[in-house]
Amino acid sequence: MIFKSSSVLVILVAASAGVASPTTNPQPEEVVLGKRVWLSSVDVQAACDQQYGSGYTASAVDSSCGGWKCKHNVTQGQYPVNLQSYCVNRHPGRPGVYASCSGGVYNWQCHDNT
Numbered sequence: 001m002i003f004k005s006s007s008v009l010v011i012l013v014a015a016s017a018g019v020a021s022p023t024t025n026p027q028p029e030e031v032v033l034g035k036r037v038w039l040s041s042v043d044v045q046a047a048c049d050q051q052y053g054s055g056y057t058a059s060a061v062d063s064s065c066g067g068w069k070c071k072h073n074v075t076q077g078q079y080p081v082n083l084q085s086y087c088v089n090r091h092p093g094r095p096g097v098y099a100s101c102s103g104g105v106y107n108w109q110c111h112d113n114t
Contacts, residue, residue: 065101
């Protein structure tokens with residue numbers, strides 16, 4: 001049996017179309033996640049200054065994401081620091097701003113999800 005080269009090409013194209021068909025090769029469903037845009041790193045000292053004034057020093061009291069405190073320079077009292085508030089004030093006019101920590105006290109960042 002003799003085939004013309006154009007006939008062979010048609011057969012090959014038709015066969016490959018069947019292999020790539022979605023019904024014969026199903027793909028896993030995709031999960032669409034909200035957009036996450038990096039804005040900046042968090043300056044914890046600036047957050048302490050913003051929330052308590054210049055008489056405080058940012059202090060890492062442990063290695064967890066919640067390990068930051070603002071320590072009063074005279075009394076040595078330790079106070080919580082709101083890093084979410086820092087990010088909102090650092091990036092005004094962005095309604096989706098949030099603070100995010102990924103893996104430890106030194107890994108805080110500001111992101112936007114809008």
